[in-house]
Amino acid sequence: MSNREANYIKKLRNSGLRPTKQRIKICEALFDRDKTFHFSISDLMKIIKNLHNEKISLATVYNTIHAFQKKGYLKEINLGNENSFYDTNTSLHHHFYDEQTKELIDINSEEVELKKIPTPPSGKKIEDIEVTFKISKNI
Amino acid sequence: MSNREANYIKKLRNSGLRPTKQRIKICEALFDRDKTFHFSISDLMKIIKNLHNEKISLATVYNTIHAFQKKGYLKEINLGNENSFYDTNTSLHHHFYDEQTKELIDINSEEVELKKIPTPPSGKKIEDIEVTFKISKNI
DNA sequence: GACATAGTTTATAATAGTTCTAAACTATAG
DNA sequence: CTATAGTTTAGAACTATTATAAACTATGTC
Ligand SMILES: [Mn+2]
Ligand SMILES: [Mn+2]
Ligand SMILES: [Zn+2]
Ligand SMILES: [Zn+2]
Numbered sequence: 001m002s003n004r005e006a007n008y009i010k011k012l013r014n015s016g017l018r019p020t021k022q023r024i025k026i027c028e029a030l031f032d033r034d035k036t037f038h039f040s041i042s043d044l045m046k047i048i049k050n051l052h053n054e055k056i057s058l059a060t061v062y063n064t065i066h067a068f069q070k071k072g073y074l075k076e077i078n079l080g081n082e083n084s085f086y087d088t089n090t091s092l093h094h095h096f097y098d099e100q101t102k103e104l105i106d107i108n109s110e111e112v113e114l115k116k117i118p119t120p121p122s123g124k125k126i127e128d129i130e131v132t133f134k135i136s137k138n139i
Numbered sequence: 140m141s142n143r144e145a146n147y148i149k150k151l152r153n154s155g156l157r158p159t160k161q162r163i164k165i166c167e168a169l170f171d172r173d174k175t176f177h178f179s180i181s182d183l184m185k186i187i188k189n190l191h192n193e194k195i196s197l198a199t200v201y202n203t204i205h206a207f208q209k210k211g212y213l214k215e216i217n218l219g220n221e222n223s224f225y226d227t228n229t230s231l232h233h234h235f236y237d238e239q240t241k242e243l244i245d246i247n248s249e250e251v252e253l254k255k256i257p258t259p260p261s262g263k264k265i266e267d268i269e270v271t272f273k274i275s276k277n278i
Numbered sequence: 279g280a281c282a283t284a285g286t287t288t289a290t291a292a293t294a295g296t297t298c299t300a301a302a303c304t305a306t307a308g
Numbered sequence: 309c310t311a312t313a314g315t316t317t318a319g320a321a322c323t324a325t326t327a328t329a330a331a332c333t334a335t336g337t338c
Contacts, residue, residue, distance in 0.1 A: 018305055018314060041295080057317045062296070076220070081324095083295060084220040096259060105260060113255035117272075118246045120235060124274040131270050133256075135263040157285060157334055180324080196288045201325070220295095222324060 004032060015071045022056045026064050030074075036089040038077065038104040041065065077104070094131040107133070143171060154210045161195045165203050169213075175228040177216065177243040180204065216243070233270040246272070 008027040009019040017023060029047050030037060039047075041061060048056050065086060068074045075087045079097070085104075094107040112131050120126050147166040148158040156162060168186050169176060178186075180200060187195055204225060207213045214226045218236070224243075233246040251270050259265050 020305075020315065022316070059297085059318080060316055063315080078217045078220060081215070081217060081220055081223045094257070096257075096263070098263065107257045111255065111257040112253065114251065114270075115254040116250065116252035118233075118235075118250040120272065120274050121244060123277050124235070124237065125277050127273040127275045129270060129272055131253075131268060133259065133268055134266040135259050136266045138262050138264045159286065159334075161287070198289080198326085199287055202286080 004028070015073075017067055017071070022060050023064055025052060025056060026061065026068075030068075030088055033088070036087065036106045038085060038087050040083050040085050042083070079104070092128050092130075094133070096133045096135050098135050100136060107131075143167070154212075156206055156210070161199050162203055164191055164195060165200065165207075169207075169227055172227070175226065175245045177224060177226050179222050179224050181222070218243070231267050231269075233272070235272045235274050237274050239275060246270075 005024060005028075008024050008031070012019040012023055012027075025048060026044070029044060029051055030039075041058075044065070045058065045061060048061070065074060069076060069086065072090055073088075075090045077085045077087045077095075079085050079102070087104075089106055091109070093109055094112050096105040096107060097103070114129065117126070117129075144163060144167075147163050147170070151158040151162055151166070164187060165183070168183060168190055169178075180197075183204070184197065184200060187200070204213060208215060208225065211229055212227075214229045216224045216226045216234075218224050218241075226243075228245055230248070232248055233251050235244040235246060236242070253268065256265070256268075
């Protein structure tokens, strides 16, 4: 058993999730990465199919992603409304978004600063702020 | 024929869209308003049903909304990924978003100013910037 | 106004993403 | 080892959206 695998097992147990082989594989697909991973369920299905040539049922992938989201290991992101996207970076952060290529790139919170902030409607307070920079090819 | 109706007919003709009674009704439902309207297709279907007690087929509502979007009279907005939302404010602007009530409120561009902007990836330029202020009830 | 025609509406079927169901399987506590 | 609650799975069901193709209508021409 690899060191990483042991960590996933620990993490799953600590969250009250049984460390099944399916969940460990999904952890590997999602979290064995240098950079933040932005993905749809169908992206993930393809990756799992390639990574291990053993399959995990679609229902299990949905179940697991929802469980991980509930435990705070994933954040849902709102892009085009075709299908759901998830983000392995669960901290508050911003994005570059290329609508042509559908590519999303993380921006750390510190790299964006607001000078002027609008007053929220009465009785409401600002919970968090998310900035999307739509980008496109330079001529 | 009301003054507003005459304007919708003119606007539709100018866009190369025939002013059918369905399209005029949809214009009334969408644009006879003081404030920006943020809506889903099912919201709009309900409004049409109440406004005139005559129905417009779902396919026509989809066709019309897509035609209006193409002509630039509506903008699609990305919220929760259940279904599509549209915005009658097609200018570049920002939003307050209450996730509990699912309420969206417009913020004019001038009411938000950025001090620090991140450098886009090489070969890409920033096309536009959208800021979402997630809000919630005060205590 | 009548006619031809392209544009539009409509019911319905098809598709796609997601959730539900219930039976088989499995991790874990005792 | 056993019992049990949690999990996986195939497939059905559900929902939003798009496609299809026939009926209808706005509009330009005579
Ligand atoms: Mn869409
Ligand atoms: Mn969702
Ligand atoms: Zn991200
Ligand atoms: Zn708006």
